Amino acid sequence: GKVAVGVNGYGTIGRRVAWAAGLQPDMELVGVVKTKPDYAAAQAMSAGIPVYVPGEAEAERFRKAGLEVSGTIRDLLREVDVIVDATPDGVGATYSKLYREAGVKAIFQGGEEASVAQVSFSALCNYDEAVGKDSARVVSCNTTGLLRSICAINSAVGVRAVNAFLVRRAADMHEVKRGPINSVVLNPPRVPSHHAGDVRTVLPWLDITTAAVVVPTTLMHVHYVTMKLKGNASREEVLDALRSSPRVLVVSASKSGVEGTSQIIDAARHIRPRGDVPELVVFEESVLSKGDEVSFIQAVHQESIVVPENVDAIRALTGLSDGEQSVKLTNYALGIGK
Ligand code: NAD
Known part of the structure; x- marks a missing residue:
């Protein structure tokens, strides 16, 4: 079956990674986590992407804005194999215990300390080092x-x-x-x-x-x-x-x-x-x-250069394919190199 992916933090990087994971033939985007009921949340919902929130307080804010969420991050973590954390610098580390306890593999971003994950990752340099690991940090x-x-x-x-x-x-x-x-x-x-x-x-x-x-x-x-x-x-x-x-x-x-x-x-x-x-x-x-x-x-291009790396990191952690094949698949799905 497909690898089930969730995205926590739906800003510059998170929105793109969610889009990119949804385009991969071997992945399924299960949902994203938003803190605020803003235009990005409304757009996700209009696009049919299930939106989750960190906790009850945020769910209430969404309700007041007339938006119904699909649950909290704990509900999302029960449904996914991999969570891509794209929260602001340093916030990802505050979630790492939650991801571990949920038994979900986690990918963090470059705004985190390297110690947040088992390996720092760049697909064309060290794909193999991330294969089978529980966590990786895509560098900035x-x-x-x-x-x-x-x-x-x-x-x-x-x-x-x-x-x-x-x-x-x-x-x-x-x-x-x-x-x-x-x-x-x-x-x-x-x-x-x-x-x-x-x-x-x-x-x-x-x-x-x-x-x-x-x-x-x-x-x-x-x-x-x-x-x-x-x-x-x-x-x-x-x-x-x-x-x-x-x-x-x-x-x-x-x-x-x-x-x-x-x-x-x-x-x-x-x-x-x-x-x-x-x-x-x-x-x-x-x-x-x-x-x-x-x-x-x-x-x-700071907004998008790490997007294919996040997709490859998902394949490396879950053992979906080797590095060369993953880079090819990701490039094809995202139109890279054309
Ligand atoms: P961003 O501010 O655009 O997005 C972060 C999102 O997380 C926002 O939607 C914010 O509302 C949400 N958020 C805030 N607190 C949260 C919480 N507690 N729980 C869940 N969501 C929360 O940030 P970004 O630019 O996408 O950066 C995300 C990560 O990616 C950082 O580590 C950053 O260093 C890294 N990064 C950024 C860029 C870039 O140029 N923008 C490039 C490469 C890597």
Whole structure:
């Protein structure tokens, strides 16, 4: 039978993961957990997705808003094999005991400490380490982006060390109070930023340093990545390694006119659901190689890059398929790489 999936936290990530799990031939979306009876809750109900709440207090809020919920999270946990936790940073950890006691496998997000789960996960780097485990943490959007290019190049030519400068988006669409609106802010205000340590939760052997700033944009993050390789590699070898990854898109500015994040999202809005770009995007003309050093600029659509990783994590935990097959299935169902 199909693996029964529930989603706790129905925001930027949770709504997309619920949608993506519902599209997989080997999964069934049983329901989602919402705290507030807002437009996202109403949309889920209109789409026929059963909506659950954390407890009786929230059920009452929904009733007052004229919405009838399907039960509490405890009811949902009785119906699912896997719960994907997409609650805000640090909230997931407060649920981990509940998931364990319910005997349900759990997937957490990058806003949690690595210790929340048995393994930190990135499908094309360490799928096998998550197979059969009870819990996994899908690393954050920036970390997933870094790992996409690092693991693609590592499997082709070998990576010794990485240095990356991250330009982060300020907010997602619904976060009306986040900023900055007129500054470039060191975020965090120290180097190395936490992203280096987060990459090492998946690749503990890697020598990596990261620094990050946040800027007034909502669309995507942009990284300038420099790598020291295990041997010399030509620019073409590096481009081939990136192009042959199933979740990397290499775009040429001279051929497509795409020179920045707004054009990536503009193009995606015409052919992709919600204008999402779950692939890591690498700017072709930014790729530079010199001996055993390579550098390039890449863009990360923070709202969607971890979505296919969550789907693959569900397959890894439940042993539904091997990594290569899972990535293929997920990509096909979500239209990734087309
Ligand atoms: P979000 O704020 O968009 O969504 C969180 C949802 O959880 C909201 O709907 C909120 O109402 C709900 N919620 C709050 N408290 C809850 C509770 N106690 N029980 C159940 N639901 C509760 O957040 P997000 O951006 O989707 O982030 C979720 C996780 O994913 C975080 O760990 C974050 O770090 C990670 N992540 C976010 C992004 C991104 O760019 N947005 C990218 C990758 C990973």
